[in-house]
Amino acid sequence: MNTIDIEIDIRDIKSFVQFFKEKYAYDFSDYALSSFKRRLQRLLHINQLKELAELQKKIISNEIHFEKVVEEITVNTTEMFRDPGFWKKLKDTVVPNILKEKQGRIKIWHAACSSGEEVYSMAIVLKELGVLEKAEIIATDINEEVMQRAKRGIYSKQTLQVNTANYKSYSNDALPDFNQYYHENDEYTIQLERSLISGVKFQRFDLVKGSAFDSFDLILLRNVMIYFNFELQEKVTELVYSSLNNNGILALGTKETISWTKASENFTLKDPEDKIYRKNIRN
Amino acid sequence: MGINGKYKVIVIGGSAGSFPVIVSILNQLNSNFQIPIVMCLHRLKQFRHGFVEALSLQSNIKIIEPDDKTSIKPGCAYLAPANYHLLAELGYTFALSTDEMHKFSRPSIDLTFETFSYAYREKMVGIILSGANNDGATGLLKCKKRGGLTIIQNPKEASVKTMVEGCLNLFQPDMVLNTNEIIRTINS
Numbered sequence: 154m155n156t157i158d159i160e161i162d163i164r165d166i167k168s169f170v171q172f173f174k175e176k177y178a179y180d181f182s183d184y185a186l187s188s189f190k191r192r193l194q195r196l197l198h199i200n201q202l203k204e205l206a207e208l209q210k211k212i213i214s215n216e217i218h219f220e221k222v223v224e225e226i227t228v229n230t231t232e233m234f235r236d237p238g239f240w241k242k243l244k245d246t247v248v249p250n251i252l253k254e255k256q257g258r259i260k261i262w263h264a265a266c267s268s269g270e271e272v273y274s275m276a277i278v279l280k281e282l283g284v285l286e287k288a289e290i291i292a293t294d295i296n297e298e299v300m301q302r303a304k305r306g307i308y309s310k311q312t313l314q315v316n317t318a319n320y321k322s323y324s325n326d327a328l329p330d331f332n333q334y335y336h337e338n339d340e341y342t343i344q345l346e347r348s349l350i351s352g353v354k355f356q357r358f359d360l361v362k363g364s365a366f367d368s369f370d371l372i373l374l375r376n377v378m379i380y381f382n383f384e385l386q387e388k389v390t391e392l393v394y395s396s397l398n399n400n401g402i403l404a405l406g407t408k409e410t411i412s413w414t415k416a417s418e419n420f421t422l423k424d425p426e427d428k429i430y431r432k433n434i435r436n
Numbered sequence: 437m438g439i440n441g442k443y444k445v446i447v448i449g450g451s452a453g454s455f456p457v458i459v460s461i462l463n464q465l466n467s468n469f470q471i472p473i474v475m476c477l478h479r480l481k482q483f484r485h486g487f488v489e490a491l492s493l494q495s496n497i498k499i500i501e502p503d504d505k506t507s508i509k510p511g512c513a514y515l516a517p518a519n520y521h522l523l524a525e526l527g528y529t530f531a532l533s534t535d536e537m538h539k540f541s542r543p544s545i546d547l548t549f550e551t552f553s554y555a556y557r558e559k560m561v562g563i564i565l566s567g568a569n570n571d572g573a574t575g576l577l578k579c580k581k582r583g584g585l586t587i588i589q590n591p592k593e594a595s596v597k598t599m600v601e602g603c604l605n606l607f608q609p610d611m612v613l614n615t616n617e618i619i620r621t622i623n624s
Contacts, residue, residue, distance in 0.1 A: 187523040188533040
């Protein structure tokens with residue numbers, strides 16, 4: 154059976170979301186419907202269930218742990234140096250510009266770090282600029298499980314082909330190979346270099362419920378907003394706004410935009426192609 | 437009655453061998469063509485640029501790679517961006533996703549067809565062209581079940597038949613047409 158053959162009624166989705174919200178501290182009411190439905194289809198498929206009511210029963214009886222459900226609902230497909238051109242811009246202009254304006258440490262927030270690939274892409278960019286020690290990186294995610302994976306910095310060898318190709322394209326072949334940043338961990342996995350991992354601070358954070366906890370010079374929120382509806386996008390844009398320093402930078406996914414949010418008038422779109430925004434100076 | 441007036445969206449899926457067909461279609465649309473066209477074509481994610489430009493060279497209508505949540509508007513043709521799934525929401529807006537590949541593909545034609553047929557029901561025309569894997573067949577069947585009009589490129593004409601034969605293995609689409617017949621039909 155194909156995941157897309159599983160029919161799910163919108164009313165059932167709503168009652169499942171309600172159940173989850175009341176019983177656990179997660180609120181998916183403002184997730185974008187189309188992709189959220191696909192996550193649920195997938196959840197049913199991998200657990201060999203036909204409908205959400207069955208899933209709900211299994212969660213209540215703890216046959217399926219609710220954190221596992223959260224992990225499956227949130228999309229955790231990611232790559233190192235996804236969109237290599239974006240990372241090249243970070244290295245060539247975005248980060249150097251921040252460094253020019255900023256005295257002292259620069260603060261960077263990965264607001265939905267997933268399994269950590271973009272966090273470590275950032276660490277590599279900073280290392281190559283010689284400023285890794287000058288930076289404070291905070292990585293947060295809604296899901297504890299996936300963040301534990303991020304913390305370890307261990308990745309399957311299957312990911313190497315994509316990650317190495319992305320790195321090559323980011324560096325225009327001008328730098329040594331990507332393999333300088335990891336060593337073999339075992340037959341199936343690689344371990345990223347310690348120096349990339351040790352400076353990163355991980356903490357759990359839910360963009361739906363959280364409020365500003367610090368101010369940053371750079372926030373990465375790439376391919377996260379696509380999973381939210383208009384209302385939640387509005388709310389998260391405000392959260393990001395209040396978490397940025399003046400002139401702070403927000404990077405979204407290449408096909409995401411905040412142009413229709415009210416808060417967008419407080420940002421300038423610096424790079425339409427890679428969706429890099431700068432927070433305007435407050436008058 | 438023709439396509440115009442009856443349908444609100446035309447969704448086209450294709451892979452290897454579909455590019456020249458797509459170019460012919462875009463090139464020969466009526467100048468006042470009003471139904472939005474959504475194209476989900478398998479493409480290499482390394483080439484983020486150039487595809488829209490290549491298609492635009494000869495197109496009669498504007499071609500856009502939509503951002504997330506963009507409204508689906510008449511008079512435009514939309515191309516699924518590289519490395520994203522292209523989905524529809526109920527309010528006729530686009531939604532994007534970076535979730536798992538489906539049948540080794542992102543964008544996946546099945547997912548585009550599934551979500552568009554859900555949002556547009558019997559107001560959708562689904563067209564599957566030449567291609568080298570069977571992504572798209574399940575999606576086109578969804579379109580059929582939800583009352584949409586289903587068309588495949590004639591396997592005799594398709595330069596790679598796997599994708600259209602995948603459809604024929606599942607069900608009998610409403611129309612099996614050559615490129616010029618597809619163009620005539622959607623212009624009607």
